[in-house]
Amino acid sequence: MKNHFYKLPFSLVGIMQKKDHRTCSLEQSIAQHLHLIITTAYGELSMDEQFGCCIWEYDFDNITSSHKIKEFIRESLSNAILRYEKRLGNTRVELEIGQEEMASQKNGCRVKKKITITITGWLNATNEKFIYEDAIFTGPLSYQLI
Helix, strand or coil, rough: CCCEEEECCCHHHHHCCCCCCCCCHHHHHHHHHHHHHHHCCCCCCCCCCCCCCHHHHHHCCCCHHHHHHHHHHHHHHHHHHHHCCEEEEEEEEEEEEEEEEEEEEEEEEEEEEEEEEEEEEEEEECCCCEEEEEEEECCCCCCECC
């Protein structure tokens, strides 16, 4: 199944019925995998408790400085990508931490911490530049599709 990438989420009904599953490009597959790494807490995957990153550890943290949190998360993501995403080379993780006002019908306006993540690197298979961007809101953790 080399060069055959599957689109998330999997259709378990389709798999049980032995139907073909939707496929995606190499870039989309890597983007899906990066999103999975970003949104998975350490210990959540019982087969490999090191899979994921430390964003969840700082979900409700209002004490640690944004600069320290930024460095912890950047290092955590860099290590996870190096370990789990072998299709990318020469990766670089950049983070921006800010606040964003979010409207809610129940609570009116609410300010949440927003972590914007940009991952750049090179596709090992084609030596093309790869750029991935994601946004995470903390307290509680949620994400914004970009």
